[in-house]
Amino acid sequence: MVLTVDIGNTRIKAAVFEGSTVLGKFVFEKNELEKKIKKILKKFQNCSDLVVASVGNIERQSFLALEKELNIHFLTHEDVFPFVNKYATPKTLGIDRMVLAAGATLQFPKQNRLVIDAGTCITYDFIDEFDHYLGGAISPGLRLRYEALHNYTARLPLLALEDPGSYIGNTTAQAIHSGVVNGFVYEIDGFIDEYRVRYSNFIIILTGGDTEFLAKRLKNTIFANSNFLLESLNQTFQYKIDND
Numbered sequence: 359m360v361l362t363v364d365i366g367n368t369r370i371k372a373a374v375f376e377g378s379t380v381l382g383k384f385v386f387e388k389n390e391l392e393k394k395i396k397k398i399l400k401k402f403q404n405c406s407d408l409v410v411a412s413v414g415n416i417e418r419q420s421f422l423a424l425e426k427e428l429n430i431h432f433l434t435h436e437d438v439f440p441f442v443n444k445y446a447t448p449k450t451l452g453i454d455r456m457v458l459a460a461g462a463t464l465q466f467p468k469q470n471r472l473v474i475d476a477g478t479c480i481t482y483d484f485i486d487e488f489d490h491y492l493g494g495a496i497s498p499g500l501r502l503r504y505e506a507l508h509n510y511t512a513r514l515p516l517l518a519l520e521d522p523g524s525y526i527g528n529t530t531a532q533a534i535h536s537g538v539v540n541g542f543v544y545e546i547d548g549f550i551d552e553y554r555v556r557y558s559n560f561i562i563i564l565t566g567g568d569t570e571f572l573a574k575r576l577k578n579t580i581f582a583n584s585n586f587l588l589e590s591l592n593q594t595f596q597y598k599i600d601n602d
């Protein structure tokens with residue numbers, strides 16, 4: 359059994375895999391890391407490996423205490439990945455994006471793939487049919503947009519996510535919801551349309567905390583899978599074992 363852990367900038371997601379089957383999935387806050395991991399390992403005592411991708415402020419050292427219990431794999435740029443990295447600054451590429459690209463490459467062979475991760479940030483990652491990772495984009499995520507409007511103005515309230523009634527918001531609240539939610543959806547559909555100009559065929563994988571909210575609002579056809587990063591972590595680990 360393998361325990362995969364995805365440490366994002368907002369939350370931690372974890373899943374236990376037996377082969378490619380998910381036996382359990384967990385979401386928790388960063389201050390609960392140790393407590394929750396111990397609880398998961400108590401429940402799934404056959405876990406032999408722990409695989410971590412962290413873009414948050416949690417480092418390798420946080421897992422050292424567990425080394426007696428199981429093998430720790432804290433993924434970095436030094437690991438083997440199933441694509442050719444064409445990013446001009448490969449060392450600054452987020453490890454989460456590398457894992458997503460690995461999952462897309464392994465799960466959808468020999469085709470162009472666009473991975474969209476709607477988390478704290480929205481990340482776009484494109485891997486072409488020759489398994490070249492080309493790059494993509496980083497923009498503020500849904501919750502971050504609401505928070506940024508509030509934090510960097512004097513008069514805008516902090517609102518909780520709500521469906522905008524119309525794109526013409528006629529109150530402050532409705533104008534914010536329209537700007538944030540519609541802007542988010544238009545941006546993603548706009549990026550997809552732009553990729554389509556250059557690549558006639560590609561598959562689109564949508565993941566991240568806002569997957570469900572977003573999936574039904576996009577005009578483009580996508581594979582929506584909020585577990586894609588955790589599944590990709592499991593696949594990246596299997597790939598590492600086979601190719602190291």
Ligand SMILES: Nc1ncnc2c1ncn2[C@@H]1O[C@H](COP(=O)(O)OP(=O)(O)O)[C@@H](O)[C@H]1O
Nearest residue numbers: 366367368369476477478499500501566567568
């Ligand atoms: N309980 C929750 N706490 C925080 N964000 C949530 C929650 N449920 C859904 N979200 C949405 O998930 C997004 C963060 O996604 P997530 O994948 O958890 O981020 P990260 O991987 O960067 O930590 C936010 O934009 C927010 O709208």
Ligand SMILES: CC(C)(COP(=O)(O)O)[C@@H](O)C(=O)NCCC(=O)O
Nearest residue numbers: 366367413450451452477478479496
């Ligand atoms: C862009 C990110 C902040 C996204 O993080 P997330 O939204 O998943 O929490 C992360 O992938 C990161 O820190 N990237 C480094 C810069 C880069 O990928 O080029």
Ligand SMILES: [K+]
Nearest residue numbers: 475477479481
């Ligand atoms: K992201």
